[in-house]
Amino acid sequence: IAVRVSNGSGKGQFIADKPYYLEVEGQKIDLKFEWKYKIGAKVDRIAPGQTFIRWKPTGLYNAMINPLINYNIKGALWYQGESNTGKPKEYGDLLTTMITDWRNKFNNKEMPFITVQLANFMESKAQPIESNWAELRDQQRKVSLQVPNAGLAVIIDIGEWNDIHPLDKKTVGDRLALQAMKLAYGKNIIADGPVYQSMKVDGNKIVLTFKAGTDDFAPVAELKGFAIKNAEGKWAWAKAKIEGKTVVVWNDSVTNPVAVRYDWADNPDGNLKNKTGLPASPFTTE
Structure with missing residues (x-):
């Protein structure tokens, strides 16, 4: 297989977990395994670097x-x-x-x-x-x-x-x-997932409310993506459950909660959505 690579910055590489294959007449040949290679020709840069x-x-x-x-x-x-x-x-x-x-x-x-x-x-x-x-x-x-x-x-x-x-x-x-x-067109439709609105501390739990019209939550076996903060400022993963139009968040080890975050990470895995399948935005109550 001959491959021509043009790379203006960084290092050339195959990206992990991406599909790489050849397709010939409907047949796919997987290319994601280790390669043996030989550089056939190398071309020097023919112009200065780009001005972005x-x-x-x-x-x-x-x-x-x-x-x-x-x-x-x-x-x-x-x-x-x-x-x-x-x-x-x-x-x-x-x-x-x-x-x-x-x-x-x-x-x-x-x-x-x-x-x-x-x-x-x-x-x-x-x-x-x-x-x-x-x-x-x-x-x-x-x-x-x-x-x-x-x-x-x-x-x-x-x-x-x-x-x-x-x-x-x-x-x-x-x-x-x-x-x-x-x-832009004034249609009366649901365009947002659950939109966080307010919080209330209730004992060792925090109760979250969401904007009316976005609080028709999709049922899930287990809500994910929530973290809770104690009075000392430390965050910990939290349990959460849907109760009517609210979401209740807690951690059994946190007796004095002060704030909640949802999907607060580079690559979170939260699953709070409404029944149309639109996801809630990440948010913090702080």
Whole structure:
């Protein structure tokens, strides 16, 4: 087999757990095992490295947004955030400022703006720890709730641990379409999974409530993805159960709970959804 590789940065490699095969006349030949190889030819770089104009201030805006501002548009779909996970806490202000600026530029103060929340990514962790990816998702969640006529397409259940750009784009499009039908076209439909609203401490448990209309929970044998914080500031995995329109969270070893997190990890495994199959966004009660 002859393979030509063009690699501009990093090291060339096959990505673990991805399917690699040859398909000839309907027959698949698996290529995922160990290879023996010989480099037939190596070509030196024929040009200097790329200048990533999209990473420069004003690069994307001047090239791709400013030329459009004299057009009428129905709304905006925003699928970005991975490059901001190094400084996640500033993302909410940046995104809010950009939405306001675009609405001013397009002379449409109510222009629908729908964000795709970051998908689950990277290896799972055994313990509940801090996560920049979770923090950035929470910034996206808060913007969708605080900025008028903004929506959030949650894709925390379709990511891949080994691919920052997961292959399932159809589900992304379906969930964006639901948000667009509701925000831009005024359809009376369910476009969100359970949306966290408030918490109440009840003894050694915390009771969570969710936005009316999103609290028609799908039944599951065991809720996953919840962590609970004690008064000393330590997080531990928690049990959780659905009780009517609420979710009750506890850990038998935590007698003085103060906060709850859901799906707060790079690659969480939570399963809180509504009966239409839409997942709850990761959130923290803090």
